[in-house]
Amino acid sequence: MTSSPTPAPDSTTWIATQPRNRRRRGPLARFIRKPLGVAAAVLLLLGVVASFAPSLLTSIDPQAADFANVLSGPTAAHWLGTDSLGRDILSRIIYGTGPALLGVLIAVGVAALVAIPAGLAAAMFRPVDAVVTRLNDLVMSIPGIIVLLMVLALSGSMNWAMVAVGLLTAPGLVRVVRSSAATVTEEPYIAAARVFGVGKWKIAFRHVLPRIAGPILVNVSLIAANALVTAAGLNFLGLGLTPPTPSWGGLVADGAAVMNQQPWTLVPSGGVIAITVIAFVLLGDAIRDVTAEGWTAGRSKGASITRATTVPATSSDDAVIESADALLRVRDLSIAFPDADGSARSVVQSVSFDIGAGEAVGIVGESGCGKTITGLGVLGMLPGGARVVSGSIQLDGVELLELSPRERAAVRGKTIAFVSQEPMTALDPLFTVGYQISQAVRVHTGASRKRAAARTLELLEQVRIVDPKRVARSYPHEISGGMAQRVSIAIALAGAPRLLIADEPTTALDVTVQAEIVALLRTLQEETGLAVMLISHDLGVVSALCERAVVMYAGQAVERAPVGELMSTPLHPYSAGLLSANPHFATPGSRLQTIPGSVPPPDKWPVSCHFADRCALATEACRVGPIPLVAVAPGRASRCVRVDALQTEGVAR
Amino acid sequence: MTETGLLLDVADLVVRFRGRRGKQVTALSGVDLTIREGETVGLVGESGSGKSTLGNAVLGLAPVASGTITFAGEDISHARNRQRRRLSRDLQAVFQNPYGSLNPTRTIGSTLAEPMHEQGRFGRAEIQRRIREVLDQVGMPADSAQRYPSEFSGGQRQRIAIARALVLSPRLIICDEPVSALDLSIQAQVLNLLGDLKRELGVSLLFISHDLAVVRYIADSIVVLKHGEIVERGPAAQVYDNPQAEYTQRLLAAAPAPVTHVPFESR
Ligand SMILES: Nc1ncnc2c1ncn2[C@@H]1O[C@H](COP(=O)(O)OP(=O)(O)OP(=O)(O)O)[C@@H](O)[C@H]1O
Ligand code: SF4
Ligand SMILES: [Mg+2]
Numbered sequence: 065m066t067s068s069p070t071p072a073p074d075s076t077t078w079i080a081t082q083p084r085n086r087r088r089r090g091p092l093a094r095f096i097r098k099p100l101g102v103a104a105a106v107l108l109l110l111g112v113v114a115s116f117a118p119s120l121l122t123s124i125d126p127q128a129a130d131f132a133n134v135l136s137g138p139t140a141a142h143w144l145g146t147d148s149l150g151r152d153i154l155s156r157i158i159y160g161t162g163p164a165l166l167g168v169l170i171a172v173g174v175a176a177l178v179a180i181p182a183g184l185a186a187a188m189f190r191p192v193d194a195v196v197t198r199l200n201d202l203v204m205s206i207p208g209i210i211v212l213l214m215v216l217a218l219s220g221s222m223n224w225a226m227v228a229v230g231l232l233t234a235p236g237l238v239r240v241v242r243s244s245a246a247t248v249t250e251e252p253y254i255a256a257a258r259v260f261g262v263g264k265w266k267i268a269f270r271h272v273l274p275r276i277a278g279p280i281l282v283n284v285s286l287i288a289a290n291a292l293v294t295a296a297g298l299n300f301l302g303l304g305l306t307p308p309t310p311s312w313g314g315l316v317a318d319g320a321a322v323m324n325q326q327p328w329t330l331v332p333s334g335g336v337i338a339i340t341v342i343a344f345v346l347l348g349d350a351i352r353d354v355t356a357e358g359w360t361a362g363r364s365k366g367a368s369i370t371r372a373t374t375v376p377a378t379s380s381d382d383a384v385i386e387s388a389d390a391l392l393r394v395r396d397l398s399i400a401f402p403d404a405d406g407s408a409r410s411v412v413q414s415v416s417f418d419i420g421a422g423e424a425v426g427i428v429g430e431s432g433c434g435k436t437i438t439g440l441g442v443l444g445m446l447p448g449g450a451r452v453v454s455g456s457i458q459l460d461g462v463e464l465l466e467l468s469p470r471e472r473a474a475v476r477g478k479t480i481a482f483v484s485q486e487p488m489t490a491l492d493p494l495f496t497v498g499y500q501i502s503q504a505v506r507v508h509t510g511a512s513r514k515r516a517a518a519r520t521l522e523l524l525e526q527v528r529i530v531d532p533k534r535v536a537r538s539y540p541h542e543i544s545g546g547m548a549q550r551v552s553i554a555i556a557l558a559g560a561p562r563l564l565i566a567d568e569p570t571t572a573l574d575v576t577v578q579a580e581i582v583a584l585l586r587t588l589q590e591e592t593g594l595a596v597m598l599i600s601h602d603l604g605v606v607s608a609l610c611e612r613a614v615v616m617y618a619g620q621a622v623e624r625a626p627v628g629e630l631m632s633t634p635l636h637p638y639s640a641g642l643l644s645a646n647p648h649f650a651t652p653g654s655r656l657q658t659i660p661g662s663v664p665p666p667d668k669w670p671v672s673c674h675f676a677d678r679c680a681l682a683t684e685a686c687r688v689g690p691i692p693l694v695a696v697a698p699g700r701a702s703r704c705v706r707v708d709a710l711q712t713e714g715v716a717r
Numbered sequence: 718m719t720e721t722g723l724l725l726d727v728a729d730l731v732v733r734f735r736g737r738r739g740k741q742v743t744a745l746s747g748v749d750l751t752i753r754e755g756e757t758v759g760l761v762g763e764s765g766s767g768k769s770t771l772g773n774a775v776l777g778l779a780p781v782a783s784g785t786i787t788f789a790g791e792d793i794s795h796a797r798n799r800q801r802r803r804l805s806r807d808l809q810a811v812f813q814n815p816y817g818s819l820n821p822t823r824t825i826g827s828t829l830a831e832p833m834h835e836q837g838r839f840g841r842a843e844i845q846r847r848i849r850e851v852l853d854q855v856g857m858p859a860d861s862a863q864r865y866p867s868e869f870s871g872g873q874r875q876r877i878a879i880a881r882a883l884v885l886s887p888r889l890i891i892c893d894e895p896v897s898a899l900d901l902s903i904q905a906q907v908l909n910l911l912g913d914l915k916r917e918l919g920v921s922l923l924f925i926s927h928d929l930a931v932v933r934y935i936a937d938s939i940v941v942l943k944h945g946e947i948v949e950r951g952p953a954a955q956v957y958d959n960p961q962a963e964y965t966q967r968l969l970a971a972a973p974a975p976v977t978h979v980p981f982e983s984r
Contacts, residue, residue, distance in 0.1 A: 252812035253820045253828075256881065259776050259810050260832045261802025274822035359822045359865040430900040431871070574763040575927060579971035601900060645905035647934035652953065655909050656934075659902035662870045 094354045101350020104343040111340070115162035124155040126310045135326035144332040147318050153332050156310040163305060164295060164312050164340070167226040171291035172284055174230025175237055180280065182234075183241025184268040187249055196242070200235040208232045212298065222295070222304035229294050233287045240283045244276040278352045285348025289341040296337050312337055390418035390458075391595050392442065392563055397455035399434075399441050401448060401666075408453060411666045412437050413619045415455075416693070419563065424589055424596040426606030426627065428642075429616035432663050435599045438616070439565045442597070443482050444472040459563070478508050481556035485568035487548035490555070491540040497551050498524075498536025501558060508559030523554040526591075528584055546577035550584065557588070564588075567599045582608050603642065607631060612699075615639045618663055618674035621693060622703040635702040637679045637710055673704070681706045681713070724889055724921050725752040725775065730784035732767075732774050732945075744770040745945045747784070752889065757915055757922040759936030759953060761929055761968065767945040768925045772891040775923070776810050777801055789888070802835055809882035813894035815874040819866040825852075825877055826862030832884050851880040855910060872903030879910065889921045896931060908935060929969055933957040941965045 095101060114121055130142075130150035137145045144154040186196035208229075215228045248254065249272060257267050298304045299313025300320075307314055315333035322329055397415045400408035412434040419425045427435045440446050442457055444464065457464045459479060464472060476482075484490055492500060501523055502516040511519060524532035527550040540548060549569060556564055566585065570578040586609055588594050600606050606613050607627050615623040615636065623636040634640040643649070644657030661678045670676065673686040685705050693703040704710065732745040745767045752758050762768050773779035775786055777796055786794045788808060796804055812818045819828055829848045833839040839847070849859050855876040866874055875895060882890050892911070896904040912935065914920055926932050932939055932953070939956040941949040941964065949962040960966045 251817040252814055253818050255773075255776070255778055255812060256810060256818060256878070257831065258778060259801070259808070260805045260835045261798050261800075262831070262835055263798055271820050271823075275820070359867060430902060575929075576763065576967060576971040642901055645902045646930075647905070647908060647928075648930040650934050652934050653912075655912065656905040658905040658909060660906075662872055662903055663900075 091354050091358060094357050095350065098350045098353065100346045101354075104346040104350065107339065107343045108347060111161050111165055114158045115165050118155075118158045118162070121158050122152070122155045124152040126151060126155040126159040127308055128152070135322060135329065137326065137328045145326075145328055147315075147329060148322050153315065153329065156315055157312065157332060157336050160310040160312045160315065163222065163309075164292060167222060167229075167295040168288050168291045168344075170223055170226040171230040171233065171294075172288050174227050175234045175287050176280075176284060178231065179234040179237035180241055180273070183238045184245055184272060186238070186242045187245035187272070188264055188268055193242075196238065200238050203232065204235045206232070212294075213303075216298070216303050222298070225298060225304055226291060226295065229291050230287075233290060237280070237283050237287065240279050241276065244279050245272050248272050248275045274355075277355050281348045281352040281355070285344045288344040288348075292337065292340055292344070389420070391421040391423075391460060392419040392597070393456075393458040394418070394438075394442065395456040395458075397438065397441060397457060398453045399437055399446065399450055400453045401450045403667075409666050410453065411450070411619050412441065413669075415614075415616070415619075415621045417614045417621065417624060419595050419597055421562065422589065422593040422595055423612070424585075424598060424610040426610035426613040427597065427599045427616060428601065428603055428606050428613055430601060430642075430663050432618075432665070433616040434619045435601075435616055436567055439482075439567050439597060439599050443476060443480060443565055444469075445476070445482075477504070477556075477561070478559040479561055480563045480565060481559060481561035483549070483552055483556050483564065483566045483569050485571050487545060487552045487572070488540060490552040491548060493540050495539075496536065497538050497540065497543065501536070501551070501554050504555045504558035519558075520554075523557055524551075526557065526588070527551070527554045528587075529554075544577075546573055546580060549573060549577075549581055553581075553584065553588075557592075557594075560592075561594070563595045563597065565597045565599070568601070569598070570605055571600070571602070578605070579608075585609055603631065603646070604648070615642075618669050619666065620674055620703060622675065624693070624701045626699060629697075629700065633711075635696050635700060635707050635710065636675075636704050637681050637706075638675050640710065641678075681709055722754050723751055724754050724756075724789060725750070725923070726785075726787040727751070727771070727775065728785050728787070730771070730774060730786065731782045732770050732779050733782045734780070743945060744779070745774070748942075748945070748947055750940060750947075752921050752923060754888070755915075755919045755921055756938070757924055757936045759932030759939045760923060760925045760942060761927065761932050761939060762942035763927065763968070765944075766942045768927075768942055769893050770945075771942070772810070772893050772923060772925050776808070776891055805832060805887075806836065806885045807888045808891070809885065809887040809889070810891045810893065811875070811878050811882050811895045813897055815871040815878065815898055816866075818878040819874055819881075821866050823865075824862065825864055825866070825869075828866075828877070829862065829881055829884055832881065836885065847884060851883045852877075854883060854914070855880045856906075870903075872899050872906060875899060875903075875907055876910065879907070879914075883914070883918075886918075887920065889923065891923045891925070893925045894927070895924075897926065897928065904931075911935060929957065941968070 128151060130146060132150065133139070133142065133146050134148055134150040135146060136142055139145070142152050142154070144157070147153055147156070182196050186193040211228055211232065212225055215225050245268070254267060254271055257271055295304070296313035296316065299311040300317045302314070302317065305311040305314060312333060316330065316337070319329035319333050395416050397412060398410055399412040400410040403409045415434075415438055417425065427438060429435055437446070437450065441452055446452070452465060455465075459475065464475065467475070491497070498517070498520050501520040502513070505511055505516040505519045505523075506513070520536055521532045524535055529535050529547065529550055535543065535547065535551070543551065569585070570581050573581060582605060585596060589596055596609065598606060598610055610627050613625060613627050613630050614621050615630070615638065617638045623630065623634065623639045625635065630639060631643065634643055638659070641657065641659040645659060647656060650656050659678050664677070670687070672689055673679070673682070673691045676682045676686045679686070683706065691703050691705055693701050696702045696707050727748060727750040730745055730748045731743065734742045734744055748771060750758070750771070760768050760771065770779050774781055775788075777793070781794045784794070785792055788804065793800065793804060819825070826848055829851065830844050833844045833847065848862055852859055852861055857873065857876055857880065861869070861877070866877075869877065879895070895911070896907050899907060908931065911922065915922060922935070924932060924936055936953045938951060939953050940947055941956065941962060943964050949956060949960065949965045956965065957969070960969055
């Protein structure tokens with residue numbers, strides 16, 4: 065089987081698989097773009113020069129006493145002034161750099177050499193873990209200063225003291241390495257490497273270490289800063305390096321002694337220590353960022369939309385929508401995220417739909433199509449600087465987008481409630497389930513503690529929990545995932561809402577539990593007249609609960625239809641593609657119909673049909689301009705100019 | 718499928734983990750399973766039923782308490798590094814999470830080269846050639862080798878993970894929920910790819926999934942696992958269309974199946 069045959073996947077299946085294009089710079093080029101990191105590096109390089117060739121930086125002898133100019137303050141001859149013996153402070157700082165940096169190097173080296181292997185070993189080998197953790201705790205409980213004094217007393221050498229500093233600070237680094245490595249070792253790629261027979265140490269250094277370089281670098285830079293300050297402290301006390309040998313800590317001590325006569329002398333000596341500490345930290349940060357940027361895609365952080373860009377109007381929705389007395393009426397809703405450069409990146413474009421009182425409507429589509437953002441937009445809880453750029457959201461005839469944040473918050477929970485995919489994250493692990501439900505009841509209804517407790521049990525019964533009293537006393541970790549989802553539905557029902565937005569409420573659950581939750585939502589809908597907006601990628605779940613569905617693709621609603629009709633005769637090539645890709649309908653052994661490629665990221669969406677690159681029916685007409693969503697049959701709308709062709713030819717060819 | 722030799726034979730396998738407070742948790746109690754050359758066996762069950770544990774035990778990632786695992790006539794129940802390294806030529810894996818299954822700090826090329834480096838008998842040029850070959854097999858452009866995982870979508874990463882499993886031309890691939898994290902249209906692409914590989918390379922698959930429809934589509938036979946024990950096994954069509962065990966019936970009834978779709982071709 066060495067000359068393996070090559071199954072040439074048919075070309076239609078694999079087009080549009082080009083990875084996202086992004087130019088990559090080398091590590092040095094990336095580093096240069098970090099001004100703070102560069103400044104820190106230049107400073108520390110200067111320090112290295114000062115260590116090896118101090119005479120290159122100053123011609124003044126650090127021991128030369130100029131008795132005519134004691135405690136002079138900065139002058140043309142002595143840029144940073146002189147000390148109480150008239151010695152040049154700048155020269156003494158420069159000559160003191162070598163010992164200071166050597167000490168840091170020793171401490172950091174020792175800490176890293178001890179802590180990184182120990183932390184990795186603890187994360188990867190169970191028996192080692194116990195030993196390392198014990199030792200770590202032991203070292204942490206040793207009073208550091210006493211050890212340092214003993215080492216100095218016995219060896220009299222600053223270098224040995226710095227070895228001790230390294231050993232004493234290692235436990236912190238061991239913890240960082242151990243805990244971050246433990247998380248990484250859970251990842252499947254580590255398992256894959258083990259399957260190849262890669263040895264544990266090789267895995268540790270090749271696959272785990274690079275991943276945790278960030279936290280390690282940050283910790284190491286803190287160790288460096290700490291070592292520098294500790295060394296200065298010892299020298300300040302006159303330990304280790306004894307006068308007249310210049311040392312930074314000794315300079316501070318000199319300055320402190322004459323503080324009242326010439327306060328200036330403290331400035332350069334304290335300053336150089338402070339600046340070096342800052343340089344260590346900044347350099348650590350910069351190197352961490354540069355290493356991470358090597359393999360992560362750039363992402364904007366904390367940006368906000370500054371340059372208001374109007375979203376290309378995708379023409380307003382002229383398909384007449386369902387009911388005149390809808391509970392929720394969403395019109396031309398467009399939502400955008402801020403990009404790194406301050407422009408708006410629209411992720412939901414001109415979406416319209418209605419949900420009648422007591423009706424269940426599904427929002428379906430693949431990952432990244434904007435389903436969740438649409439739901440959060442209705443709820444008024446958009447993440448990460450996203451905002452509604454245009455459109456209207458009416459609830460019972462009231463325009464939600466005109467409400468103040470406070471009024472909006474009042475609507476949330478009371479009229480509109482939300483249930484998310486991960487039930488456990490919605491629950492606070494520190495409080496009992498009952499407490500959390502009763503809190504929600506009290507916030508929404510202002511009920512007394514006693515009334516709220518009674519209502520809590522009612523709600524638990526309503527979500528079909530068999531032993532409500534016991535469950536109310538449980539903590540979240542004591543209940544199963546399905547039970548947790550019931551509880552979070554109970555919390556959502558606390559304010560007696562009229563609309564429930566459920567975002568993938570069953571995706572994280574087992575199939576049997578999934579079916580139970582869908583059944584529960586259906587019962588609630590029938591019993592309480594609750595309207596449901598069900599967001600899901602699973603047409604099966606949607607068809608089990610909803611009367612109508614909105615199919616979303618790349619930020620737009622591309623089809624709206626009663627669920628049964630959508631499934632039997634989809635009127636948009638994307639809906640049709642989704643259905644034929646479903647293995648439920650496939651004959652085993654035959655090839656599945658696929659939609660080639662994948663959903664493009666928002667910045668690649670064309671103005672014309674968003675689906676055109678993946679569509680088998682695409683023609684020139686699809687690429688000229690925005691495609692409107694138009695009524696194509698009673699109660700049905702599609703955003704496709706070739707609906708006729710779809711009906712006659714189908715998408716499967 | 719041709720009737721050829723037995724490839725994997727799992728006999729009376731017991732796997733125990735050390736749980737919280739030192740309590741022993743039995744994840745598999747006495748499981749038997751065989752896979753023939755070229756056969757695809759689907760393994761279904763709810764979360765916690767022991768599906769992944771079974772796959773992991775075969776791969777040496779879960780501790781075997783008792784019982785034997787025989788692969789191509791060789792007892793691998795307790796295989797360690799050196800034996801694993803040799804074994805990895807014939808026995809490979811694809812895992813569920815497309816985001817965690819590739820090392821984000823290494824290029825695709827170096828990820829694909831690693832298995833060959835470990836074997837220590839491939840030359841530089843040969844490794845490059847083979848990387849291009851497997852990338853092509855899974856439908857990825859050749860220049861993907863210089864890129865990092867963060868530049869690819871979930872479906873593309875899963876294809877790369879499959880490419881890594883193919884690099885040594887294995888005889889059996891353990892696929893642990895390989896499409897569960899993927900969107901429907903991408904899932905279909907990956908299922909087609911696995912189907913092609915199965916047909917054209919004759920590779921055997923142990924296909925682990927909670928989704929019965931997917932398993933029935935890809936597998937020749939189905940094994941149903943519940944609480945670490947096998948409750949039903951048989952040819953895929955038989956288990957799917959005519960389930961005997963009450964548990965299997967429940968699993969099938971629960972799976973939300975879209976009901977009314979008439980595919981275009983059949984109209
Ligand atoms: N916090 C955020 N910052 C920037 N972009 C975001 C953020 N959250 C979502 N997006 C972008 O908005 C678009 C729509 O995302 P959304 O979460 O609504 O998709 P979805 O349809 O719910 O997908 P899924 O099925 O994966 O949940 C995506 O392109 C996504 O990358
Ligand atoms: S408008 Fe054209 S490209 Fe878009 S879905 Fe319809 S046929 Fe396909
Ligand atoms: Mg979502």
